[in-house]
Amino acid sequence: MQTKKLQVVDGETLMDTRLEPTRFVVEQLLPQGLALLGGAPKIGKSWLTLDLCVRVAKGEQLWAFPTRQGTVLYLCLEDKWQRIQERLNDITDEVPPIIFFAISAGTIADGLAAQIEAFAKEHPDTVLVAIDTFQMVRQNNDVSYAGDYQDILLLKRLADRLDICLLLVHHLRKMFDADPLNRLSGSTGITGAADVTMILDKSRRSEQNATLTCVGRDIEYRELELSFSENHVWQLVSDSVTQPALLRGISTGGM
Numbered sequence: 001m002q003t004k005k006l007q008v009v010d011g012e013t014l015m016d017t018r019l020e021p022t023r024f025v026v027e028q029l030l031p032q033g034l035a036l037l038g039g040a041p042k043i044g045k046s047w048l049t050l051d052l053c054v055r056v057a058k059g060e061q062l063w064a065f066p067t068r069q070g071t072v073l074y075l076c077l078e079d080k081w082q083r084i085q086e087r088l089n090d091i092t093d094e095v096p097p098i099i100f101f102a103i104s105a106g107t108i109a110d111g112l113a114a115q116i117e118a119f120a121k122e123h124p125d126t127v128l129v130a131i132d133t134f135q136m137v138r139q140n141n142d143v144s145y146a147g148d149y150q151d152i153l154l155l156k157r158l159a160d161r162l163d164i165c166l167l168l169v170h171h172l173r174k175m176f177d178a179d180p181l182n183r184l185s186g187s188t189g190i191t192g193a194a195d196v197t198m199i200l201d202k203s204r205r206s207e208q209n210a211t212l213t214c215v216g217r218d219i220e221y222r223e224l225e226l227s228f229s230e231n232h233v234w235q236l237v238s239d240s241v242t243q244p245a246l247l248r249g250i251s252t253g254g255m
């Protein structure tokens with residue numbers, strides 16, 4: 001069997017080539033590519049995902065971060081139409097026509113990529129696709145590193161091919177770990193191919209607060225302290241990038 005030749009670029013040519021900069025759906029948080037949002041059951045990660053999707057479709061800021069407006073597809077695979085409608089009524093008075101919802105979809109092994117590609121072709125300004133939850137589209141129950149990595153890699157290649165942000169909502173394991181990334185259900189293969197991983201975890205400060213830990217190849221590490229409001233919207237309390245003392249556990253007067 002003939003070996004396929006490597007496609008290579010020399011350093012001088014690479015440096016002289018004008019390449020498109022990384023584009024963000026949410027500045028400093030969500031670049032194009034594959035992103036993971038992990039959280040314990042009933043912590044509010046679906047509320048956060050819904051608010052994110054609506055704000056991107058409207059072109060509104062998410063907290064202090066500008067968004068890139070475009071068509072959004074939200075696969076709410078653990079919900080029913082009534083729940084989606086009720087939640088939309090809770091968080092917003094206006095739902096833009098460029099956000100779309102589905103409550104069923106194929107799996108990775110059974111047409112999911114083709115469904116998303118067909119949607120993006122029909123809506124060429126698509127910038128964000130959210131899948132809630134990742135477990136609902138897994139192609140098998142293989143929780144080994146190889147199985148997890150293969151599933152994530154297939155979805156990453158899809159996101160890169162379509163130039164979109166593909167956000168996977170995922171659960172955390174019950175066992176505590178000091179490193180939030182190690183709490184994602186499954187092996188480390190899940191985070192291995194992801195461009196961004198965000199973990200929403202309850203803060204020790206109060207039951208209404210949680211910390212969103214954000215790690216990625218194209219973003220600065222940050223911890224966002226969030227508070228869950230009465231209308232089910234996560235509001236920003238503090239940001240470790242603008243308040244670095246928070247990472248050192250130093251009190252910052254009033255926080």
